[in-house]
Amino acid sequence: MSETYVARSAAVAARLLGGEMVVMSAADSTLFSLSEVATVIWQAADGRTPLSEIARRICAEYDVTAETALGDAEAFVTELARHGILCVSDQPIPAAEIGIKASDAAS
Amino acid sequence: MSLMQELNRKALRLGIPLSAHLDITYRCNERCEHCYLDHTDRGEITTEEIRSLLGQLADAGVFFLTLSGGEPLLRRDCFDIIEAARARGFNVKLKTNAVLIREKEAQRLRSLGVEQVQVSVYSHRAELHDAITKLPGSLGRTLAGVRRLRSAGMKVTLANVLMRSNLQDSAGVQALAAEMGAHYTLDPTITPMIDGNASVLRHRLATSQLETVFHDANLVGDVENFCAPPPAVDDETREGLPCSAGHTACYISPYGDVYPCVQFPLACGNVRRQPFLEIWQHSPQLAEVRAIRGKDLSVCSSCVHLGSCTRCPGLAYMEGNMRGPSSIDCEKAYVRTGIAPVTMQNPQAAAHRVPGLVQIETRQPLAQLQTVS
Numbered sequence: 001m002s003e004t005y006v007a008r009s010a011a012v013a014a015r016l017l018g019g020e021m022v023v024m025s026a027a028d029s030t031l032f033s034l035s036e037v038a039t040v041i042w043q044a045a046d047g048r049t050p051l052s053e054i055a056r057r058i059c060a061e062y063d064v065t066a067e068t069a070l071g072d073a074e075a076f077v078t079e080l081a082r083h084g085i086l087c088v089s090d091q092p093i094p095a096a097e098i099g100i101k102a103s104d105a106a107s
Numbered sequence: 108m109s110l111m112q113e114l115n116r117k118a119l120r121l122g123i124p125l126s127a128h129l130d131i132t133y134r135c136n137e138r139c140e141h142c143y144l145d146h147t148d149r150g151e152i153t154t155e156e157i158r159s160l161l162g163q164l165a166d167a168g169v170f171f172l173t174l175s176g177g178e179p180l181l182r183r184d185c186f187d188i189i190e191a192a193r194a195r196g197f198n199v200k201l202k203t204n205a206v207l208i209r210e211k212e213a214q215r216l217r218s219l220g221v222e223q224v225q226v227s228v229y230s231h232r233a234e235l236h237d238a239i240t241k242l243p244g245s246l247g248r249t250l251a252g253v254r255r256l257r258s259a260g261m262k263v264t265l266a267n268v269l270m271r272s273n274l275q276d277s278a279g280v281q282a283l284a285a286e287m288g289a290h291y292t293l294d295p296t297i298t299p300m301i302d303g304n305a306s307v308l309r310h311r312l313a314t315s316q317l318e319t320v321f322h323d324a325n326l327v328g329d330v331e332n333f334c335a336p337p338p339a340v341d342d343e344t345r346e347g348l349p350c351s352a353g354h355t356a357c358y359i360s361p362y363g364d365v366y367p368c369v370q371f372p373l374a375c376g377n378v379r380r381q382p383f384l385e386i387w388q389h390s391p392q393l394a395e396v397r398a399i400r401g402k403d404l405s406v407c408s409s410c411v412h413l414g415s416c417t418r419c420p421g422l423a424y425m426e427g428n429m430r431g432p433s434s435i436d437c438e439k440a441y442v443r444t445g446i447a448p449v450t451m452q453n454p455q456a457a458a459h460r461v462p463g464l465v466q467i468e469t470r471q472p473l474a475q476l477q478t479v480s
């Protein structure tokens with residue numbers, strides 16, 4: 001089974017405000033407010049960590065089955081990728097390909 | 108309630124400065140006749156100081172960051188600053204005259220993920236625009252810069268400051284914006300200079316011109332709604348806040364001074380001497396600004412326009428009392444609605460201001476708002 005890798009796009013702004021991740025796309029000025037679990041996925045989307053591993057972390061932290069966690073994570077990633085906020089690949093995504101270092105945009 | 112409104116409420120509740128306006132220089136390559144700035148460099152904060160400040164602003168929760176000036180691109184480290192800001196996750200908006208935007212700069216802004224660029228344009232006619240900026244050839248260079256930005260895929264807003272001399276050209280600037288695929292915004296506000304010099308106010312629109320603007324659907328949209336009578340003043344209005352200045356927004360000068368807003372020259376501290384968060388949380392000046400509610404306004408609390416007035420506490424402060432009226436907003440309220448504000452009914456009340464204060468010295472685009480759970 002091939003892995004899925006996700007990375008935050010360079011063209012977004014993000015800020016953790018009172019435990020809630022707020023994300024805005026520079027491309028279309030769409031504002032997103034992420035739930036707690038979605039925030040975990042967002043923060044882990046470094047281009048190197050497989051989505052399956054991110055789903056495992058969610059399972060460890062929240063009362064949810066592996067199947068549900070992965071399904072929700074895939075749906076979330078698909079939705080944000082549609083808005084150009086996340087980059088998705090079946091290969092690890094080098095930082096250079098997404099511009100600004102992914103790790104920097106998570107604060 | 109939109110997501111942006113929710114965000115603002117949350118920031119207010121948590122005491123977070125959601126928006127910050129940072130002027131990185133007061134130097135400028137234009138000399139606009141209505142400008143409120145002294146363009147002399149009096150010791151700008153350095154690149155490293157700005158890097159440190161950006162970290163502090165991010166930690167404090169600032170999300171929307173406006174970088175402006177003066178002309179920000181006159182700083183050689185402008186792109187280093189923008190890059191540092193984007194790396195900190197800010198939503199960055201750049202205000203510039205675009206004179207120095209070549210293809211390379213346009214592409215760089217795009218690749219850095221700057222959300223939008225706002226460019227001042229005073230007229231579609233070079234003879235008038237250049238006369239206002241006092242820089243020959245400036246309109247041509249500005250528009251070339253805007254076209255490069257648009258070609259690079261940047262979102263651009265043409266900001267049209269309306270004055271006595273250029274009101275008749277607003278339609279021309281709107282047409283320019285439409286032709287270039289840019290947004291258009293107008294601003295009829297001229298503020299005194301930061302040293303208190305009020306001579307630039309002679310450029311303000313005359314009352315009859317304001318009337319023209321406020322009743323022009325091309326400029327204000329739904330005229331009937333825009334000019335509607337003020338809503339009845341209720342307890343919510345009396346307990347309401349004047350604006351976001353000092354509550355969820357702040358301004359920082361190129362010298363590190365922190366103010367509630369770019370139009371509110373009440374010095375609250377300096378980031379060269381104190382951490383930003385200490386100023387934001389403990390400045391007595393900001394505490395005073397935050398304590399003001401509609402019911403506390405010395406004259407306006409008894410005005411029928413209290414619930415819908417655009418009263419600017421910064422302009423009121425510049426007139427002598429942050430709790431007093433801002434006369435230009437009294438005029439606007441009257442011109443919009445035809446209903447006299449209390450300052451016109453009782454001019455003596457308006458004259459009751461605190462004299463002698465030393466005067467030391469802006470959305471989002473129409474975003475589609477969504478929530479992802």
